[in-house]
Amino acid sequence: MSAERPSLPPVRLHSEAELARDALAAPLLARAVRLARWAGPGTRVGAGGELVEAQLPAAAEHLGLDADEDGAAYASEAWRLAVDTGLLDVEDPEDAEDGDDGEGGPEGGEAEGTVTVGENLALLTGGSPQDVLAIWLDGLEAVYADATAPAFDDFADLVNEDGSIDFDALDWDPEAEAEFLDGVLGNLYLLTVSEAGPGEGPLPLPALAASMIVPDDMDEPTDEVLEQVSEAMMRLDDQFRVLEPIGIVEYRPLDETLLTEEGEDGAPSADEEDVTRYGLVKLTPLGLYGVRARMLEAGVDAPAIGDLTAKGAEELLAGIAYYPEAAVRAETELWLGRHGSAGAVTAARELLSASRGSDAGAPLRRLHCQQALALVGPEAEPAVRAVLDDSELGGLARVWLAERGAADVPPPPESMIFWLAVDTIAAQLDAEGDLDELQGLVEGLSGQHSSFFDEVWRVDHPGTAEVLEAMGRLHSDKKAAKEARKAAFKARSRKSG
Template sequence: MSAERPTMPPAPLLTEAELARDALASPLLARAARIARWAGPDTKVGAGGELADVQLSAAAEHLGLTPDDDGMADASEAWRLAVDTGLVEIEDPAVEGDDPDEDAEGEDVWGTATAGENLALLTGGSPADVLAIWLDGLEAAHADATAPVFEDFADLVGEDGSIDFDALDWDPETEADFLDGVLGNLYLLTVGEGPDGPPVPLPALAASMIVPDDMGEPTDDILEQVSDAMMRLDDQFRVLEPIGIVEYHPVDEALLVEEGEEAESPADDEDVTRYGMVRLTPLGIYGIRARMLEAGVEAPAVGDLADKGADALLGGIAYYPEAAARAEIQLWLTRRGSDGAAAELLDAARGTDALAPLRRLHCQQALALVGAEAEPAVRAVLGDPELGGLARVWLAERGAADVPAPSETMIFWLAIDTIAAQLEADGDLDELQGLVEGLSGQHSGFFEEAWRVDHPATADVLEAMGRLHSDKKQAKDARKAAFKARSRGGSAD
């Protein structure tokens, strides 16, 4: 019965203004903006756009960093981001000699830095402008996070000055794919739990990329791979945190061992926080989603359907979690207005396709949000064979008067439709079992009549009831009823 589902759950996003505020407050972009304003005609820049060594300490001091190796490294990182995001523009020197870093007389020649066009956009542009600059910064940070670590750079340089990347044992595409996979899993967990959910332990995130789904007890080799992946991720999240996409509690340095020593297994210590904890920020949700959309991944956001028709709304939220579906409906009603909304929703809920029961379920939830204004439209469909049962339930829940009693045919049709919706939604099995047993228990001889119901999902629903019912006799009756339904040709597979 299942139809195609979105690859990712719908993400709750902050407004562009809120996201832009967070982007401007991200430590790396904030430093990049400050260092871009600091730069001027006297700023010496090398051929690759890097700050001259003699100026790194001054740049670090301007940023309020200590002028040690760490401070100058942070200043250099901020400068690179300023260049990569167009906050600074480099004017190359006119070089006459053979060496691009020296003039004809062997003197060093430096480029100069000027403010880039994007610097003014950080304060004078729209939120969309700020976010576009920040996304460029995220791309640069992502590239830094997947770059190789040079332990001895001299060993990689050949006689002709070229770099032997094969000696690094580094595949940039593989590294980028690994990090994107990790960020995708973190996105799934964060969006599924909500932005206020708990942080994810680094060992669990690493294991999600290494341990096969069908593996029981991980082998020593797999555990070693997980440990190696954790260390890679620890380095990468330290690089990514300053751009603002994650909140990261790093691995306890006491757990890091020298080569040849035996590392402590995460299972040996109950305090999992020592092994790293990471949470995707609201800005991170926005940024990772933007990268996924760029890569062609279907990654919906709550609010995507606010300007669509009722048919697109009910179809689009078919597999949304309950909270996300409710939020999407509320946004749709706010944009659409309540006038005529109920009739439009009811019309979109009709149908005999596999998703129709789910549309009717979400229609009922949407009508609850419309409120009393929906009553005339609901009463208008009391005689409709597909919507009459839904209408009676909605009216009864509101305590409305003069609600006609449903026919037995309508009662059974609504029971089949309700279970079909829950089966299509892949709801909680315990809740589904309770629904199955509750509905069959309300009507004596339920299965003797249910197989006659003229609903396209009748046979499928009865088969499922046979699997789910805890009473063996009832389960057997359900399976017999499913066979009868198929024999009479009353179900569409």
């Protein structure tokens, strides 16, 4: 069973219960919940479901906000989220009513809708963590749409005579805007879950913007590219300010005083303190969950630790084939934990059976099988001893038994020693691990036997020739490297013959 490389490293998510608590604590959703509970039969909404302007001060006051323009904006934003997530149900009026109602209602024949509590409000307190997260994801989609929406000074200037919107006047491409933000969040996700990334630390906004603009093969950005990076930073600053209240990111905004302090090139200073003034952003644990959910929906392969816990051994070994080392161990421990100590023999048998094969992915499966067996207790010994005579598994079985000081372990035949050496190097080549470590493995294995290259080319392993060619490239001793290349030629001749 050949494994496919996942598009992204696996992410370690918080439990659904923890994520649900984070979702409920997100400022925007928390405000939406409070307004949904505050709304009543007398609450007046416009025909489009928005809270009428006359009621915004009272809504802001209920949220503990000042009854000013900012407070009204926050209240309006929270109200829209409550409607978008089903915390409130708004019904448009069937018949418009003319004139003012005397209480600050709409004028000019505009009608008001009615509002009732939505079913989802009860789910936030009485539902499961999955219910809460589903509602939060709906909220994320709504906020995401706001973050990618165009900015304009006067909406009336964009409306044509026939009532349609003049999108050309907006200079806005909704698909391109969404694609850009998807790419940014995808890069931020990758840098967060990658072992080489900042991990839990924040990322400077200039670096994130540059990851979208500067070509990988460009050593020194041009002035034009730097200008594009600056424009992307300003764009992202606005978008992250919109996204932060839903709990997807922690964001330290761009210091607006920099707009008057920048030099002619508009590029940030190299000084670390100055770079932080250009904005810092990090995905929250809830943000990792949300971005991954969006990627999965888009068809992106975005694995998570624990995905393979309930799978069979074949799917486990195929799934972790190209995971980083720490993720391999974490996923394997979860899989073994499902079996428990009582099922150690069964787990070992399943792993050993799944690691057999002569396909290209088999060596790496056997390597991960060996690593998994190292986490299994002595209860697995009967299953391991059962494969001592197996040509593919006998070598790793002897290693496992010897590491535990088991008695009566039969010495391996010389052919098995060479076969295991080839299989081990083939697995490491497939894994594309650290080059120095691989070179040390090659030199260590070949140095254990004085006539290694005279014998190893005869090994009946599908990867013998490829392994010997790699040993010829990697070995630091020129004489040994030459012997490896000669042995590779013999192995290919033997295989073709």
